[in-house]
Amino acid sequence: MSVTSDPTTTAPGKIPVKIVVAGGFGVGKSTFVNTISEIEPLRSEAMMTSASAELDDLSQISTKETTTVAMDFGRISLTEEIVLYLFGTPGQQRFHFMWNELSRGAIGAVILADTRRLGDCFAAIDYFEARSMPFIIAVNPFDGQKTHAIDAIREAVQVDVKVPMLFCDARDRADVKNGLIALVELALLRERAQAHAAT
């Protein structure tokens, strides 16, 4: 891949790629991004349109009320040419409309799961499964103990054995890195399989 250089610029831009970090509220998405981002993680805000707000439960308060959705994101320069953005999805179900924008063109998703509240990651699993996007499940062991065997968790969340699943302490850089590697490996395998099927 190359980058077209506009005659009015002096340096070619980097190629942006992105990975979505999803999961339930309070599962450690922001921590995951913080742990590996090269910049102080930033928060960007978007407003829900009134059309979206009408679909929202809180719209009972006022149909003209706007709701602010906050997205945490981080940046990692991978090479001279490639810059990776990590987007933490807004956790609450009513913000799922933002996920479309966040996941458009994304390599895939790291879905964080909390063994105490496994059900919280189901919405994210359903979302990425329905869109055939590569995803992995990273189990954040909150109690510091990996008391649940991965196989048991897999059975509880009912995902295919092909979906990589690993323990990932969101505060641990090596764990976070391993999660990202597992996702990109999966995306690459899928891409190769699709390229092979197409020939």
Place this chain on the structure above:
Amino acid sequence: MIDNSELRIEYEGELEHDADATGRLIRPYAITGGRTGADIDIDLEAQIQASTRASHHLGAYRWEAARLIDLVQAPMALIELAARLELPLGVARVLVADLLSDGAVVLHRPVATQNFGSLLERVLDGVRNL
């Protein structure tokens, strides 16, 4: 039950702070003339950079736009710009679109000359080397 009195208090509280945390005296959507950016197609991660002509334009812009140009001397993603300018994403999109049409900034659009697989291979190498 909806507690209207509480809502009202919150609203009035907001009005008291005409200058917000950024010291801005006008509301974000006033910058854009009410446009929300919903119809502008610039990806969150799109890389924006000041053009070599940007300095000729600088005097013509209000401070939000001037600060934007200042921030993109090196390429920066739309979402990062929005966060650093402390503007809602939609407002940042409108600002960028205006500056694009003025020729003060350019959008780097990566053009695929190789397949996605080879890009992913390079991403994988990059992540492994973190």
